Amino acid sequence: MDTSGSTPQAWGRDEVRRAVLRAARSGFAAKGTSVTIREIASAAGVNLGLVHKHVGNKEDILRAVLERDTEVSTAAIEAGGSVPDAVRRLFDIGLADREYVRISAWLLLEGRTDLLLGNQVRGMAAVRGVDPHSHTADVRLMTALAAISGWSLFSEGILAFTEADNADRDKLEGQMSELLATILELPQFAPEPPSSPLR
Structure with missing residues (x-):
């Protein structure tokens, strides 16, 4: 899972959801539920606060x-x-x-x-x-x-x-x-x- 943060930021609600769910899928496949929301947000190129706002907590994402x-x-x-x-x-x-x-x-x-x-x-x-x-x-x-x-x-x-x-x-x-x-x-x-x- 790429956590370099070099991914461009996604800001609109739909873009945030798509980017987060794509990154979360890879993260859950690689690490199970031990993947953190911070790792998911970084891989998605999304601000952590926007993850909570548009997608929810880790269980909601999963x-x-x-x-x-x-x-x-x-x-x-x-x-x-x-x-x-x-x-x-x-x-x-x-x-x-x-x-x-x-x-x-x-x-x-x-x-x-x-x-x-x-x-x-x-x-x-x-x-x-x-x-x-x-x-x-x-x-x-x-x-x-x-x-x-x-x-x-x-x-x-x-x-x-x-x-x-x-x-x-x-x-x-x-x-x-x-x-x-x-x-x-x-x-x-x-x-x-x-x-x-x-x-």
């Missing part, structure tokens, strides 16, 4: 960061198709933006599951909307999230350990996304047909 990430993930799930289609989109989001996974990992390690709970409930509700008749929707999403989170956090080590060629990373990740979607389409994970009304 909640705003998580809310934005939840909106992106929920939109990906609700984009249509099946649960495997949604998983492919979530995998792509996780690859493109590992900061959310790192923030979640920090919060879990710090015992702050309360901050993640509302976001996870919204994600599960979105999956149920894609697959409303499946009793396995939760299991399918948990399986997908475990794989996406694990790869986002440990991919560098896994690639080194398996001696896989980093140059083939895009191809490997595409294959992993397809494999995960295929696993979720196995018969034991298939949605149950809606029950017919009693006559």
Whole structure:
């Protein structure tokens, strides 16, 4: 996280919020909740007083960061198709933006599951909307999230350990996304047909 203070100042309310949330996201991903508001303000190029005025305290900032990430993930799930289609989109989001996974990992390690709970409930509700008749929707999403989170956090080590060629990373990740979607389409994970009304 750059704390050199060389970033140009952002003064308007919207500019302050954008700059602070961008810097906060990087800070929370790198240091968890131990990142200070002063560090966030410095990285954002924003006066500390403006952070409090336009965004709030550290918990407010963290909640705003998580809310934005939840909106992106929920939109990906609700984009249509099946649960495997949604998983492919979530995998792509996780690859493109590992900061959310790192923030979640920090919060879990710090015992702050309360901050993640509302976001996870919204994600599960979105999956149920894609697959409303499946009793396995939760299991399918948990399986997908475990794989996406694990790869986002440990991919560098896994690639080194398996001696896989980093140059083939895009191809490997595409294959992993397809494999995960295929696993979720196995018969034991298939949605149950809606029950017919009693006559």
